[in-house]
Amino acid sequence: MNVTEEKIYSDDNLKVNSHKCPNCGGESVFDPKEQKLRCLYCGSLFEIKNDIIIEERNLDELLQKGKVWTEVEVYQCQSCGAKEIIDNQEVSMKCPFCGTSNIIKTSELPGLKPQGVIPFKIGAKTTTQIAIKWAKGKVYAPKVFKNSVKPNNIHGVYNPIFTFDASTKSDYNGQLAKNHIRYRIVNGRRESYTETKYFYIQGQQVVNFDDLLIQASTMIPSYVIKDLQPFPTKKAIQYKTAYLKGYAASSYNKDGNSCWDECKNEMKNRIENQILKKYNYDYKIFLNVKTLFLSESYKYILIPIYIGHYNYKKKLYNFYVNGYTGKIVGKTPVSALKVFFTVFGILLTIGLIIAFIFLMNS
Numbered sequence: 001m002n003v004t005e006e007k008i009y010s011d012d013n014l015k016v017n018s019h020k021c022p023n024c025g026g027e028s029v030f031d032p033k034e035q036k037l038r039c040l041y042c043g044s045l046f047e048i049k050n051d052i053i054i055e056e057r058n059l060d061e062l063l064q065k066g067k068v069w070t071e072v073e074v075y076q077c078q079s080c081g082a083k084e085i086i087d088n089q090e091v092s093m094k095c096p097f098c099g100t101s102n103i104i105k106t107s108e109l110p111g112l113k114p115q116g117v118i119p120f121k122i123g124a125k126t127t128t129q130i131a132i133k134w135a136k137g138k139v140y141a142p143k144v145f146k147n148s149v150k151p152n153n154i155h156g157v158y159n160p161i162f163t164f165d166a167s168t169k170s171d172y173n174g175q176l177a178k179n180h181i182r183y184r185i186v187n188g189r190r191e192s193y194t195e196t197k198y199f200y201i202q203g204q205q206v207v208n209f210d211d212l213l214i215q216a217s218t219m220i221p222s223y224v225i226k227d228l229q230p231f232p233t234k235k236a237i238q239y240k241t242a243y244l245k246g247y248a249a250s251s252y253n254k255d256g257n258s259c260w261d262e263c264k265n266e267m268k269n270r271i272e273n274q275i276l277k278k279y280n281y282d283y284k285i286f287l288n289v290k291t292l293f294l295s296e297s298y299k300y301i302l303i304p305i306y307i308g309h310y311n312y313k314k315k316l317y318n319f320y321v322n323g324y325t326g327k328i329v330g331k332t333p334v335s336a337l338k339v340f341f342t343v344f345g346i347l348l349t350i351g352l353i354i355a356f357i358f359l360m361n362s
């Protein structure tokens with residue numbers, strides 16, 4: 001494709017939701033490799049005019065109602081209950097979480113319009129290769145699982161998240177305890193015993209947080225989001241519908257306020273850990289921490305995640321790939337037969353070694 005052939009695509013010079021190819025009228029999808037829209041029929045590429053790195057917003061704005069997302073619709077999967085936001089020009093209508101086509105449109109509103117987006121960087125093909133390699137490495141997974149990693153089982157879903165910044169200043173006081181091993185002579189014999197020493201602590205702790213990530217959707221387990229990190233939240237660019245072409249977005253089910261509350265709890269945990277790290281102790285008796293939060297700001301963005309699903313013995317297993325870095329996370333079913341033979345093999349080996357030693361000594 002010649003660069004001169006490319007046309008500039010932007011939300012401003014085309015009617016919202018008309019993402020048809022100007023050359024042939026065909027449907028276009030977002031191409032992660034090119035970071036452009038690609039026509040599904042004639043292959044033409046269209047640039048998405050967007051170079052705006054989004055800025056943090058003051059937390060006060062979050063407490064008021066934000067802009068409503070209007071150009072998309074909410075669909076619900078009748079099989080697994082997942083709620084997905086799909087641009088109404090979406091071509092394939094399969095649930096990314098369970099793969100069924102049992103999706104119906106709801107009258108629900110999509111909620112807050114994302115401020116920014118981290119567009120998918122790696123394509124479905126590369127993601128499939130990553131997933132195949134990962135599945136093959138799962139020694140105890142059943143063969144049928146390894147064979148299920150196919151491109152049509154992998155879907156890209158944008159996930160809504162909040163990132164929060166804050167400077168914190170905390171005053172604390174508490175009591176800790178440390179065990180010491182001491183020795184004494186009892187009836188002429190040396191004996192050890194434990195002596196516990198209690199001590200009071202107090203002081204001030206300053207901790208600055210930058211882009212702490214909180215999920216606004218609970219569709220993906222929080223341990224997965226934790227393990228898939230980092231996402232380049234500093235590189236988030238202004239949201240445009242074009243990035244959603246051919247992809248879905250997970251519906252958010254936690255509002256900004258509850259996400260901020262969750263974030264404050266996470267920050268408080270981290271502050272407590274930092275305070276305790278300064279001391280040599282074995283257990284905590286009590287710790288009071290009074291924290292002042294200053295210059296809080298946030299970003300509300302979509303992060304790219306590929307979801308692959310797999311049904312094994314009526315149970316749904318999902319694996320997830322960071323759509324920017326390619327990092328993969330997931331649980332796989334374990335083949336009882338394979339585990340049995342491994343354990344059997346180990347026991348057999350131990351048995352043979354014992355028999356060998358026995359024979360050598362007789």
Ligand SMILES: [Zn+2]
Nearest residue numbers: 021024039042
């Ligand atoms: Zn075309």
Ligand SMILES: [Zn+2]
Nearest residue numbers: 077080095098
């Ligand atoms: Zn589903």
